[in-house]
Amino acid sequence: MTEDRSPDSLAGLVDDLHTRRQRALAMGGEERVQQQHDKGKLTARERVTLLFDEGTFVESGLLAHQHALTGADSDPERTPADGVITGEGLIDGRRVYCAAYDFTVMAGSMGMIGEQKVARLRKKALLNRLPMVWLLDSAGARIQEAAGSTFAGSGALFYEQVQMSGVVPQVAAMLGPCAAGTAYIPGLADFVPMVEETSSMSLGGARLVKAATGEETTDHAMGGSQVHCYVSGVGDLEVGDDAACVAAVRGFLSFLPSNNREQAPRLATSDPRDRRIDDIDTLVPANPRSAYDMRKVIKRLADDGVVFEVKPTFARNIITTLVRFDGRSCGVVASQPMVKGGALDLDAADKAARFVWLCDAFNLPLVFLQDVPGFIVGTEVERQGIIRHGAKMLYAVSEATVPKVTVVMRKAYGAGYFVMNGRGYEPDTLVAWPSAEISVMGPEGAVDIIFPKQIAAAEDPGTAREQFVASVRETIDPYIAASWAMVDDIIDPADTRRVICDALDAAATKRPHRVWRKHGIPPV
Template sequence: MAFEKELAEFEARRSKALAMGGEGKLAQRKAQGVLNARERIARLADPGSFLESGLFGVSIRPEMREKSPADGKIAGFARVDGREVGIVSNDFTVMGASSSEVNTSKVGHMKKVATARGLPMVFLGESTGARMPDVMGAAAIMGGDRPTQYLRKRETPWVSAVLGHCYGSSSWYAALADFCVMRKGAITAVSSIKLTSMAISEKVDPEDLGGWKLHTEVTGMVDLAVDTDEEALDAIRRFLSYLPSHHKEAPPVRPVPPNSGKDAHKILDILPESRTKVYDVRKILNLVYDEGSLFELKPRFGKSVVTALARLDGKTVGVVASNPMNKGGAIDPDSCRKVTSFLVLCDSFNIPLVFMVDQPGFLIGIEGERAGAIGRVMNWMNALSLVSVPKISVNMRKSYGQAVLNMGGAGNADEVVSWFTAELNFMDPRHGVTVVHGITEQDDPARYQELLVEMAKDTSAYDAAATNAVHAVIDPRETRDYLIRVLDVHRMRLSNGVGEHLMRTWPTSY
C-alpha cells in the first residue's frame, strides 16, 4: 500500500492526541462523575458534527512536547441544533489546561473565524491559569501583540461554562460571555486558591473565593448554576436557541407549543387586588408567553426584577418583569446592574423587549447608596435610551417615581399599555400624604383618608390614557394576544429584524 509508513505515523499521532492526558486521568474524572473535555463537546454538539482545529498542537518547550497532546485545549467547529458554532473545551488532564502560546493561538483562531463567519463562540472552562514557567520573565509577559484578545463588540454570541477550577483566561472568558453557566462545586477567581492563600497569608475557602453562590448571588457574573456538566451543556444549547448566530440576523423562530396562552384567564386569580400583597410574577409570565419558553437569567441576583428570554408566537423576546415577591418589587442596585446587562444583550442580538411593570420605586437607604444606586439607575437609563429594538411596556398594577421611566414609561418605550388594574404616580399616595402634609394615619385617621383620596386622584390607567401617556388599556387576560399583535406592528421590517447595536462595546462586567 502506498504511503504505508506515513499513514501509520499519522494514525499514531492522531491516537496520541485524542488520548488526552491518558487512561488513568480520564478514569479518575469518570469516577468523580465529571465529563472530560471531549465528552463535553460530544454532549453539546450534534452527533458527528465536530470538526477539530489544532489537534496536533503541542507545547513549544521541547521537553514537554510528548506530554501535551492538543496542548491542553481542544478547539473546533460543531453544529448545535443544526447551526455552526465555534467551541473551545479546556482539557484539564493535560497540564491543567494551562494557557500557553500555542493554545492561545488556537483560541484566537477560533474567535477570528467565528467573528468573520458569524458563528457563536462556546468556551467550556476549566483551567489552572497561565502555564508556568512559560510565562515567567519580562520577555514572556511583555511579548506578543494581542490588543484584541479580550475585545467584545458582540458580533456573535459568546457563551461560557465554569465546569471546574477556572483561573486566568477561563475566568476572563466567563466574565466576557453573554451567558455564563456554572456547575456547583466549580470555582472561578482571578488566581488559584494556593496563590491567593500565599498572597494573603491565610487559608482560603474555595467556595468563599469563587463558588457558585458568590457568583450567582453577590457578583452576578454567573447567569445560572446547575448540578452537573450535562445540565450546564443543555443550558448552553437552550440559551443559543433564543439567539441569532450573529448580530446581523434576526433571532430564530420556533414552533408554538399547542397549549400556549390557554390559561390566560388565570391571571386575574394570581394578581392580588391589594397593591400591598405580593405574588410571584413568574406565574403570570408563564401564562402570557409560549408554554415552557421562559428561560430566566440571573434568578438569584437582583431578585426584585426578573430578566428572562422567552417566546411569543414562536419569536424570541426579552422580558424585564417586576417581582413583588422580593422586596415588594422595589428596585435595588443589583437589579439595576442585572437589567442593564440584559438590555445590552437583547439590543445587541436584535431581541425585542417587553417590560412587565409592578414596582413601588427604587429601594432607598444607606446600603443602596453605598452600592452606587444613583449611578446604577442612570446606567440603566443610558442603556435604555440607546436600545434600538422594539420596546413594549405593560403596567400591571403600580408604577411609581423615576422607575416609571426605567420601566419604559414617559416615552421610554415604543408602545405603553396598562391593565385596567394599574396605578401610575410619583410615589405611593400613602407615603405622599406623610411627606407633603406631615401626618400619618395614626395621627388623624379622618384627615389622613381625606388627603389620601386627594393624593390618589388622576392616577388610574384611564387617567394616563386620557392624555395618551398610555396608548391602550386592556384586560390582563388579553395581554398575550395584544403583545403578539403590537410586536408584529413594531417588527423591524426595514432592517430585516436587525437593530443599530449602539451598545456593542458596553462592558460585559462592571
C-alpha cells in the same frame, strides 16, 4: 497481492497518522481521565460531543502539542492537543466555534500553542460572524511557559473578546476551575453557566491569594457558583452537572441569532398567539400590597410555557428571561413582587441593564412587565451608589432600539416606571391593566410631603391625613393616564399574550435613528 503497509508506503504512513491521532484523542491518559470522572466531571471530549449535533464537530489542532524553548523537552505524549480541544460544529444546525480546555492535560493550563489555536478560533468566529463557546476547566496560564517579563506581550485574548462583544454571542461555560486572569473570559462573555460544586472562578486562585494577602480560603469557597450565581452576579446560571451545563449552552444559543446582523430563528409553535389566560386573577392578587410570583405569570404568557431565565438566583427582585412570543425570541424584564416587593436596588439595576444590552445587541425585542414600587431609598443604598446603578438601567433602556413593549400590571412608581420602559423611553406599545397604579410616588408619601402643615394644624391629624391620602389615591387611576393618551390602551389582563404578540408584529420593522456619536458614556 498483499497490501504494502511498510512504513514508507502510503498505507503505512496512514497507519502512523492513525496512531498519532489515537494518542492525541486519548487526552491525558486513562488514569487522568478516571480522576476527571471520579470528580463527577466529564472529559473535554465528552463535553464537546454533547455540545454539538451528532457527528458535526470538526477539530483543528489535534496534533499540536507543547514545545519547550530548548526543543529537548517537547513531548507530544504529555500534552496532546496542547491541552485544549478546538474546532467547530453545528448546534441545532447552526455553526458555532468551541474551545474546550482539557483538565487531564497539565490541568488544562493555557500553553502557548494551545492559545494560538484558541486565538485562531476567535478570529474565525469574528470573521465568519458566528458564536464562540469556551468550555472552561483550567488551572490558568501555564506558568512554566509564562513566568517572567515576556508577560509584556500577553493579554490580547481579552482585547479580542471586547471586539467580539455585541457582534457574535460569547458563552463561557464553567466546568472546573478558572483561576487568575483567565477569569476575565467569563467576565467578558454574554452567558456564564456554572456547575455546582466543581466549578470556580477568581482573579487569584487560593494559593495566589495566600501568597499575596495571607488570606486563607479555597477556590470553591471564594469563587464557586454559591458566590457567583447568588452574590456577585458574574455567573448567569447554576447547573447540577456537566451535561446540564452543556445543555444550558445549547438552550441559551437557541434564543440568539448567530450575529448582530441576523434575527434569531423564529420557532414554529402550536400555541395560539391570542390564547387567553382566563385564570390570571388567581396568579395576580388585586390587593396591590400583596406579593405573588411573577415567574408564574411569565410562564403562562410565553409560547408553550418555555422560559430561559438568566441570573435566576441573583437580584431576584427583578426577572430577566428569554422567551418566545408567537415563535419570536424576546427578552422579558419583569418586576418580582415576591422579593423585596419588586423594588429595584443596585444589583437589580445592573442585572436588568446588562440583559437589555444583550437583547438589544442581538435584535431580541424587549417586553417589560411592570409591578414596581420604585427604587429602594435610604442611606444604605445611597452609600452603595444607587444613583449611578439606576442611571445605568435608564441608559440601557434608552439606548435600546429593538421593539419595546410595556405592560403596566399594577405598580409603576417613580423612576421604577421610567427604567421599566415608561412612556418617555420609546415604547412601541405601552398598555396598562385596570389595576395599574402609575404615579411619582404612593399616596402616603405624597401626602406627607405635600400637606404636612395642613395635617399638623388639623383638629384630628390622623383623620386629616387619611382624608388627604384618600384624595391623592383617587388621582392614581389608569384611566386618567389613558384619557391623556399617555398609555395606549387599558387591556383585559387575560388578553395580555395577544396584546404582546400584536405589539411585536407591529414593531417588527422598527429602525430608529440616533444622533451620531463615537459612543455614549454609560454610568457604571
